[in-house]
Amino acid sequence: MSDDPTYGFDTLQIHAGAKPDPATGARQTPIYQTTAYVFRDADHAAALFNLQEVGYIYSRLTNPTVAVLAERIATLEGGVGAVCCSSGHAAQIMALFPLMGPGLNIVASSRLYGGTVTQFSQTIKRFGWSAKFVDFDDHEAVKAAIDDNTRAVFCEAIANPGGHITDLDAISAISDAAGVPLIVDNTSATPYLCRPIEHGATLVVHSTTKYLTGNGTVTGGCVVDSGKFDWSANDKFPSMSQPEPAYHGLKFAETFGPLAFTFHSIAIGLRDLGMTMNPQAAHYTLMGIETLSLRMERHVENAVKVATWLENDPRVDYVTYAGLPSSPYNKLVPKICPKGAGALFTVAVKGGYDSCVKLVDNLEIFSHVANLGDTRSLIIHSASTTHRQLTTEQQEAAGAGPNIVRLSIGTEDADDIIADLDQALAKATA
Numbered sequence: 460m461s462d463d464p465t466y467g468f469d470t471l472q473i474h475a476g477a478k479p480d481p482a483t484g485a486r487q488t489p490i491y492q493t494t495a496y497v498f499r500d501a502d503h504a505a506a507l508f509n510l511q512e513v514g515y516i517y518s519r520l521t522n523p524t525v526a527v528l529a530e531r532i533a534t535l536e537g538g539v540g541a542v543c544c545s546s547g548h549a550a551q552i553m554a555l556f557p558l559m560g561p562g563l564n565i566v567a568s569s570r571l572y573g574g575t576v577t578q579f580s581q582t583i584k585r586f587g588w589s590a591k592f593v594d595f596d597d598h599e600a601v602k603a604a605i606d607d608n609t610r611a612v613f614c615e616a617i618a619n620p621g622g623h624i625t626d627l628d629a630i631s632a633i634s635d636a637a638g639v640p641l642i643v644d645n646t647s648a649t650p651y652l653c654r655p656i657e658h659g660a661t662l663v664v665h666s667t668t669k670y671l672t673g674n675g676t677v678t679g680g681c682v683v684d685s686g687k688f689d690w691s692a693n694d695k696f697p698s699m700s701q702p703e704p705a706y707h708g709l710k711f712a713e714t715f716g717p718l719a720f721t722f723h724s725i726a727i728g729l730r731d732l733g734m735t736m737n738p739q740a741a742h743y744t745l746m747g748i749e750t751l752s753l754r755m756e757r758h759v760e761n762a763v764k765v766a767t768w769l770e771n772d773p774r775v776d777y778v779t780y781a782g783l784p785s786s787p788y789n790k791l792v793p794k795i796c797p798k799g800a801g802a803l804f805t806v807a808v809k810g811g812y813d814s815c816v817k818l819v820d821n822l823e824i825f826s827h828v829a830n831l832g833d834t835r836s837l838i839i840h841s842a843s844t845t846h847r848q849l850t851t852e853q854q855e856a857a858g859a860g861p862n863i864v865r866l867s868i869g870t871e872d873a874d875d876i877i878a879d880l881d882q883a884l885a886k887a888t889a
C-alpha cells in the first residue's frame with residue numbers, strides 16, 4: 460500500500476508516500492536526522508549529481524522524511540510531484556523562481572493573505588519581478604492585466620482573511636488562453652475541501668503551517684506540480700525549456716517531462732535558494748495530516764454554526780463566510796469546495812476599531828494570534844497586525860479594514876465557541 464490513487468482520501472492521508480522503514484521495519488516514518496548520505500561508490504555519486512539516478516545526496520536538497528510528506532501532499536492534491544519548503548512564503552518564491560526573471564510580472568488577486576501582498580508588492584521588486592493586483596471576481600480585468608511579460612496568475616482558493624472563494628475554472632480558462640500557469644494557494648481550503656488541479660491549476664502552494672499540520676507547531680510550505688503545463692509550448696519559460704546554465708545545460712522539460720518543475724525546484728530551487736524543510740517539521744506535519752479530513756469536517760461544521768449565530772447577532776454588521784446562503788460566494792461552494800467553505804472568515808463588529816480591540820482582549824477560548832488553521836479557535840484584528848504594512852486601500856481590498864476581525868474556527872464544542880464570543884461581544888460593545 461502506498462499511493463494507489465484509487466484509495467479514498469482518508470486512506471491516502473495516512474498512507475500515501477510511506478512504507479515501513481526498509482532498514483528497521485519502523486511503522487511510523489522515522490525522522491531521518493541526517494545532513495548527508497553515504498554514496499555507494501564514485502559512480503553512484505556521479506549518477507546522483509547528474510540526476511541520472513534518483514537518491515539522497517544532502518538534506519538541503521532532499522531528505523527521506525521530507526520526501527514522504529512531499530509525496531503525501533502531491534497525492535492528496537492529485538499532482539505528479541511536490542517540493543517541501545521552510546514556510547508558505549518560501550513556497551511562493553519557490554513556485555515563481557523557475558518562471559520569472561527581471562522585467563517579468565505576475566497577475567495576482569487583490570484578495571490575498573496580507574503577508575503575500577507585501578511579498579508581491581514590495582519584496583519581489585528586488586528580484587526585478589513585479590505584481591499587478593486585480594479583483595479576481597472581475598474576469599475581464601484579469602484578462603486585461605495579462606501582458607507579454609506575465610509569467611503566472613496567482614490566487615487563493617479560499618482567500619485569507621475573508622474566506623471568499625475564487626472561481627478557479629474561470630481563472631484557469633483565462634491563464635490557459637494566455638499560455639501562462641495558474642498558481643493557487645490552497646492553504647485555507649486544503650485538498651480535502653478543494654482540489655485546484657482539477658480546476659486547471661498548474662501549481663498549488665501551501666503554508667503547511669496551517670491546516671495540514673493542524674496543531675500550531677511548525678512552519679512549512681509546499682509546492683505541488685500538476686505535471687500538466689507544457690513549458691516548451693512557447694519561449695516564455697527558458698529555464699524550463701532551454702539549456703539551463705545553472706545545471707550544466709540540462710533541459711528540464713525535455714529530460715523530465717511532466718516532472719520538470721519538480722526536478723527544477725529540487726536541483727536548482729532548493730540547491731541555490733536553500734529554503735529547505737527540516738525533517739522534524741516534516742514529522743510534525745505528517746502527524747497532523749493523518750487526521751486532516753476528520754479535522755476539516757469538524758472545522759466546517761463549527762464554522763457554519765458560529766457564522767450563522769454571528770450573522771444574526773445585532774452587535775455584528777456582517778459576516779463574510781462563504782458557507783452562509785447570504786454570501787455572494789455561496790453559489791461557488793458546490794463547484795469549488797463541495798465539502799464546505801472552510802473555517803476562516805471575517806466579522807465586521809459594530810463600534811469599529813475600539814470594539815474589535817476589546818473583543819480580542821476579552822475572549823477566553825479564542826487565542827489572539829497571527830495564525831490560522833489550528834485545532835484551537837483563533838482570532839486576529841488584521842488591520843493592526845497581519846495587514847498593518849498595507850495601505851488603507853489595500854486593507855479594504857483584502858477585506859481587512861479597521862472594523863474587521865478574522866476568525867479561524869477550531870474544533871472545540873461549537874456551543875462553547877459561541878458562548879465565548881457572546882460574552883466578549885457584550886463587553887466589546889457595552
Ligand SMILES: Cc1ncc(COP(=O)(O)O)c(C=O)c1O
Nearest residue numbers: 546547548572619646666668679
Ligand atoms: C493563505 C496563506 N498563504 C501563505 C501564508 C504564508 O505562510 P507561512 O506563514 O507558513 O510562511 C499564510 C500565512 O498566514 C497564509 O495564510
